[in-house]
Amino acid sequence: MASVLGNLENMVVLGVVIGLFVFLRGLIRNYDGSSLRKSWPLVGMMLPLLFQLHRFHEWCTEMLEANNRNVLFRGPWSSNMNGLLTGDPSNIHYIMTSNFSNFPQGRDFKEFFDVLGDGIFNSDSDMWKTQRKLAHQLMSHPLFHKLVVKSTHEKVEKGLIPVLEHVWEQGLVVDLQDLFQRFTFDATCLTVIGHDPGCLSISFPEVVFCRAVDDAQKAIFYRHVLPQAIWKLQKWLNVGQEKILKRSTETSDRIISEIISAKKEKVCKTMGNNTGLEDDNGQGIDLIASYIMEDAIVMGCKSSDDKFLRDTVLSLLVAGRETTSSALSWFFWLVSRNPHVEKKIIDELRATLQHDPDQADHTGKCRLLNVEVLKRLPYLHGAICESLRLYPPLPFNHKSPLKTDRLPSGHHVIPKMKIYISVYSIGRMSSIWGSDCLEFKPERWITVGGGIKHQPSHKFFAFGAGPRSCLGKNIAFLQVKAVAAAIIYNYKVQLVAGQTITPSISINLHMKHGMKVKLFKRSAS
Numbered sequence: 349m350a351s352v353l354g355n356l357e358n359m360v361v362l363g364v365v366i367g368l369f370v371f372l373r374g375l376i377r378n379y380d381g382s383s384l385r386k387s388w389p390l391v392g393m394m395l396p397l398l399f400q401l402h403r404f405h406e407w408c409t410e411m412l413e414a415n416n417r418n419v420l421f422r423g424p425w426s427s428n429m430n431g432l433l434t435g436d437p438s439n440i441h442y443i444m445t446s447n448f449s450n451f452p453q454g455r456d457f458k459e460f461f462d463v464l465g466d467g468i469f470n471s472d473s474d475m476w477k478t479q480r481k482l483a484h485q486l487m488s489h490p491l492f493h494k495l496v497v498k499s500t501h502e503k504v505e506k507g508l509i510p511v512l513e514h515v516w517e518q519g520l521v522v523d524l525q526d527l528f529q530r531f532t533f534d535a536t537c538l539t540v541i542g543h544d545p546g547c548l549s550i551s552f553p554e555v556v557f558c559r560a561v562d563d564a565q566k567a568i569f570y571r572h573v574l575p576q577a578i579w580k581l582q583k584w585l586n587v588g589q590e591k592i593l594k595r596s597t598e599t600s601d602r603i604i605s606e607i608i609s610a611k612k613e614k615v616c617k618t619m620g621n622n623t624g625l626e627d628d629n630g631q632g633i634d635l636i637a638s639y640i641m642e643d644a645i646v647m648g649c650k651s652s653d654d655k656f657l658r659d660t661v662l663s664l665l666v667a668g669r670e671t672t673s674s675a676l677s678w679f680f681w682l683v684s685r686n687p688h689v690e691k692k693i694i695d696e697l698r699a700t701l702q703h704d705p706d707q708a709d710h711t712g713k714c715r716l717l718n719v720e721v722l723k724r725l726p727y728l729h730g731a732i733c734e735s736l737r738l739y740p741p742l743p744f745n746h747k748s749p750l751k752t753d754r755l756p757s758g759h760h761v762i763p764k765m766k767i768y769i770s771v772y773s774i775g776r777m778s779s780i781w782g783s784d785c786l787e788f789k790p791e792r793w794i795t796v797g798g799g800i801k802h803q804p805s806h807k808f809f810a811f812g813a814g815p816r817s818c819l820g821k822n823i824a825f826l827q828v829k830a831v832a833a834a835i836i837y838n839y840k841v842q843l844v845a846g847q848t849i850t851p852s853i854s855i856n857l858h859m860k861h862g863m864k865v866k867l868f869k870r871s872a873s
Contacts, residue, residue, distance in 0.1 A: 393421055397573060398573070401853065402853070404853065405743050405770070405772040405773070405851060408433060408435075408744075408770045408772065408773050409435075409770065409772065409776050409777065411433065412434075412435040412773045412777060413773075413779070416436075417435045417436040417757070417777065418432060418433070418435075418436055418439070418759060419432070419433040419434075420433075420759075421433050430765065430766070431746075431765055431767060431768055432755075432759055432761060432765070432766075432767050433768045434755075434757070434759075434769055434770070435769070435777060435780075436755075436756070436757050437780060437804070437806045437807045438755075438756035438757065438806075439755045439759075439767075440769060440774070440806040440809060441756075441806035442756050443747055443755070443767065443769070444805075444814035445805075445813055445814035445815075447753065448814050448815055448816075450749050450750050451747040451749055451767070452472040452473065452476075452747075452748075452750065453470060453471070453476075453747075454472070454748040456746075456764075457470065457746065457747075458470045460568060460571050461568060463564055463593065463597050464659060464662060464663050465655065465662070466656070466659050467479075467660055468480060468660070469663050469667070479660075480815075480819075482639070483819055484819055486635055486638045486639070487635070487819055487823075492539075495538075495539060495633070495634070496539055496823055496826065497719050497826070499535060499539055500826060500827050500830050501719075501830065503534055503535045503548070504531075504716060504831060504834050505716060507534060507548040507549070508527075508531055508834065508835075509714050509716070509834065509838075511527065511548060512714075512835065512838075512867060513714070514550045516839065516867045516869055519866070521844055521865070521866055522864070522865060522866075522867070523862040523864055523865075524841070524862075524864075525673065525677040525859050525863045526552075527548070528672075528677055528831070529558060529669065529673040530548040530552075530558075531548050531673070531676075532668060532670075532672040532673040532676075532827065533545065533555065533557075533558055533665075533669045533673075534546065534547050534548050535827060536664070536668030537665065538634070539634055539635065539668070539823075540634055540635050540661065540664045540665055540668065541607050541611060541634055541635075541661065541665075542611070542636070543634075556599060556603070557599070557600055557603050558669070559596075560599040560600045561600060561665075561666055561669070562854070562858075563592050563593070563595075563596040564593050564596040565670070565855045565856055566853060566854045567593035567596070568855050569853055569854050569855045570853075571589075600662060601658065604661050605658070607636075607661060608636070608657045608658065608661065611636055611637060611640065612640060614637075615637050615640045615641060635664065636661060639660065640657070667820065668820065670741065670856045670858075671741035671742065671820075671856070672741075672827050672828060674741035674856055674857050675732070675735065675736055675739075675741055675828050676828055676831055676832070677858070677859055678739035678859075679731070679732060679735040679828065679832060680835070680863070680865075681859075681863055682731075682734075682735050683731065683836070683841075684841050684843050684865070685788075686788050689731055689788065689790060692727055692790070693728050693731060693832075694836060694870075696726075696728060697717070697725070697728075697833060700717075700724055700725060701717070714834070714838045715834075715838060716834050717830070717833045717834070719826065719830075721833075722826065722829040722830060722833060725829065725833070726798060726799060726800050727790055728832060729800055729825070729829070730790035730791065730792070730793030730794050730800065731790040732828055732829065732832065733790075733793045733800075733810075734789060734790045734792065734793060735788070736775075736808075736810040737775035737781070738775055738776065738786075739857055740771045740772060740775065740857060741810070741857055742810075742855070742856065743770070743772035743855075743856075743857045744768060744769060744771055744772065744855075745769040745812075746766050746767060746768045746769065747766075747767045747769070748764055749761050749762065749763055749765065749767070750763060751763065771810070772857070774809050775809075775810075780807060805817060838869070839867045839868065839869060839870055840867070840868040840869075840870050841865050841867060842866045842867075842868065843864070843865055844864040844865060844866060847861065847864055848861060849861070
């Protein structure tokens with residue numbers, strides 16, 4: 349009898365969800381978009397959200413700018429989507445730093461990002477502290493830093509430059525975003541798993557893993573904007589974006605399983621002669637080999653446990669590839685549209701090399717800057733920060749409080765209530781950055797004395813803030829500077845006319861249609 353009643357209850361819920369979905373579709377067809385914030389019966393603010401989905405981040409910015417940086421969002425009836433949309437730096441500092449313990453990732457976050465398992469981005473409490481401590485210990489090791497510098501330089505020299513030379517010599521049009529995704533995937537694989545998959549080559553091979561990750565990210569984004577009942581129904585029925593997510597997860601899991609198996613076998617053969625991060629040549633080894641060799645205890649299991657390694661590999665590969673490639677893509681789009689910024693970057697590069705010509709490497713007819721030069725380029729650093737302000741790779745975040753709390757903005761928040769942080773909007777509001785907030789001005793990051801001007805992380809949120817701030821920040825800056833300097837110093841990047849550059853609907857801020865460019869060799873003078 350109980351099972352019959354349970355099935356009947358499930359059928360009723362299913363009928364309500366389907367009816368709500370049909371109702372929403374009917375409303376959308378007749379909605380003129382005249383009100384950004386109007387809350388409708390039964391569906392709340394879901395209607396304007398779906399209507400504005402194609403420009404989701406701009407819509408959030410407009411609402412926040414018009415409502416003192418905070419907007420209470422009403423979801424459909426019984427959808428558990430009610431929450432607070434905020435772009436308020438004081439709220440962000442409170443949530444991410446001063447009262448961090450009351451705002452963990454939470455069950456909802458882990459459910460949205462279940463594909464990442466129990467990796468560092470999903471974990472909380474003691475599990476997160478243990479993973480964070482271990483990751484920080486390994487990533488801050490001098491030998492790992494040496495490996496990052498070496499692999500980045502070699503990937504620019506032997507991967508990026510040959511492809512750029514081929515594109516220039518043949519007069520080809522190239523998708524620069526695709527090029528950067530290939531570069532960052534190869535570079536991340538080298539530091540995480542110690543293997544170069546060779547995605548960055550003139551043959552432009554298909555990258556199955558990357559396509560699977562892109563599909564998964566799009567599906568996860570839709571989980572954030574659809575009522576939970578709808579996407580869970582799709583998951584149960586194995587249809588729509590949830591079907592795509594399942595297929596992409598199976599693909600990435602298969603590839604990662606092969607990587608882990610090969611890595612374990614290799615490490616087991618060499619562990620008798622090595623300890624810690626050092627390899628036979630003293631060059632340092634990759635992170636996953638380090639986890640296995642250190643045999644660290646995580647989640648009550650050894651780090652050589654396959655599930656832990658799977659979750660760690662996927663989290664690190666996604667974080668390294670997605671964020672850095674996004675940063676490079678938007679940086680070059682902004683620079684190409686602001687020739688005065690490009691000229692200042694070139695002048696800085698030439699002046700630096702003129703004073704110290706030995707601090708450069710020659711690759712054929714191209715010149716590469718080594719890490720010491722990259723540290724002495726404040727204007728380039730400022731231009732990268734400015735690009736990250738306008739186009740943060742991770743455009744939004746969300747939290748839920750453990751206990752009832754009151755934010756600095758005066759809003760009361762309760763357990764299970766979602767707090768949506770619009771990272772994209774924070775960098776685009778005049779109330780935070782001034783009336784010129786939409787201008788690309790690297791100068792806002794330069795001090796009177798010519799140094800780098802610091803901005804608090806709750807205002808410049810591209811790398812997060814507080815205890816969960818990005819561990820790979822320095823690696824990201826090194827890679828972006830190395831690629832940016834190599835390209836700008838040697839080539840003129842020209843956007844192909846007629847294309848539309850717009851953010852994709854995804855949890856990472858990619859360009860929806862890529863970025864087609866042509867390259868022209870720059871004179872040495």
